[in-house]
Amino acid sequence: MIPRIRIAHLPTAVESLPRLSTALGGPKILVKRDDQTGLAMGGNKTRKLEFVLAEAQAHAARTLITVGAVQSNHCRQTAALAARFGYRCILVLSGDPTKGANGNLLLDHLFGAEIVWTSKARRAETFKQTFDEAWAAGERPYMIPLGASNAVGALGYVFALQEMLDQGVHPDWIVFASSSGGTQAGLMLGAELHGYKGRIFGISVDESANTLKGIAARLASETSERFGQRIQFEPAQVEVNEDYIGEGYAVMGVREMEAIQLFAKMEGLLLDPVYTGRAGAGLIDLIRTGFFKPGETVLFWHTGGTPALFAESYAARLSSL
Numbered sequence: 001m002i003p004r005i006r007i008a009h010l011p012t013a014v015e016s017l018p019r020l021s022t023a024l025g026g027p028k029i030l031v032k033r034d035d036q037t038g039l040a041m042g043g044n045k046t047r048k049l050e051f052v053l054a055e056a057q058a059h060a061a062r063t064l065i066t067v068g069a070v071q072s073n074h075c076r077q078t079a080a081l082a083a084r085f086g087y088r089c090i091l092v093l094s095g096d097p098t099k100g101a102n103g104n105l106l107l108d109h110l111f112g113a114e115i116v117w118t119s120k121a122r123r124a125e126t127f128k129q130t131f132d133e134a135w136a137a138g139e140r141p142y143m144i145p146l147g148a149s150n151a152v153g154a155l156g157y158v159f160a161l162q163e164m165l166d167q168g169v170h171p172d173w174i175v176f177a178s179s180s181g182g183t184q185a186g187l188m189l190g191a192e193l194h195g196y197k198g199r200i201f202g203i204s205v206d207e208s209a210n211t212l213k214g215i216a217a218r219l220a221s222e223t224s225e226r227f228g229q230r231i232q233f234e235p236a237q238v239e240v241n242e243d244y245i246g247e248g249y250a251v252m253g254v255r256e257m258e259a260i261q262l263f264a265k266m267e268g269l270l271l272d273p274v275y276t277g278r279a280g281a282g283l284i285d286l287i288r289t290g291f292f293k294p295g296e297t298v299l300f301w302h303t304g305g306t307p308a309l310f311a312e313s314y315a316a317r318l319s320s321l
């Protein structure tokens with residue numbers, strides 16, 4: 001048995017998006033609602049954190065330390081988890097501390113997380129330094145990597161893939177926002193373990209396809225060892241599209257804005273400006289350019305992120321739509 005602390009509200013719903021599908025003249029579109037995992041406004045990190053928390057408990061940790069950008073959904077979910085289980089939480093965030101606390105950052109504050117500010121360039125270094133200081137102070141810190149994407153966190157999506165199959169859902173494609181690779185690695189390993197033959201198609205949010213393929217293949221291989229036998233994944237087996245990175249991480253462009261508006265108006269469904277808005281924009285473009293074959297079913301795996309809609313810089317621009 002793989003140690004796991006049950007936190008998420010599972011299984012998450014699978015819904016169909018017929019109005020969006022008709023508007024795009026496209027394939028049948030389903031959505032898997034991991035924006036509704038139940039922990040502090042939900043998201044994909046909750047599934048990963050179920051396994052990460054079990055490991056932190058096994059290490060008798062008292063402080064959770066993790067890292068991300070200012071509007072990190074991963075950091076928000078970690079902070080909520082820490083509050084719920086009585087851990088101290090330190091978040092190492094890259095961004096501008098003078099901009100005011102809104103969106104995810106506001107929630108980090110409400111959960112009582114302590115914030116150490118840094119720049120993106122110095123983030124890894126500050127993360128390690130923060131851990132070393134907490135360790136030296138006897139805080140029993142536990143380090144959760146960026147996006148909880150290690151061989152422990154990725155387990156969340158191995159079980160998620162199984163959950164989808166248990167729901168009787170067998171789409172031809174799974175399309176989702178891919179960034180630190182844990183979601184993709186978990187889904188791929190889950191597919192391998194359960195004989196799912198559909199295509200697992202990550203839309204990169206920030207990394208080049210080559211980089212992300214390497215990360216996901218390594219993570220999937222490493223994670224497989226938890227099931228008793230190593231399965232070797234090669235980068236060439238990982239499907240990543242890098243065409244929608246636009247102006248880079250967390251820069252909401254016209255494509256993301258159109259996707260957010262279209263999903264909202266057609267289905268009453270909220271995407272986020274950083275991840276699902278970008279993946280949604282990719283999905284829309286792929287449908288319009290005839291990428292999917294007639295009769296195919298595409299499942300858009302919603303990974304969460306909606307609190308970022310209320311971050312001032314995004315909200316101000318979205319309100320002009």
Ligand SMILES: *Cc1c(COP(=O)(O)O)cnc(C)c1O
Nearest residue numbers: 073179180181183275303304305
């Ligand atoms: C972290 C995150 C992702 C990316 O997941 P990875 O496992 O890091 O690739 C996608 N969407 C949202 C909303 C996220 O917060």
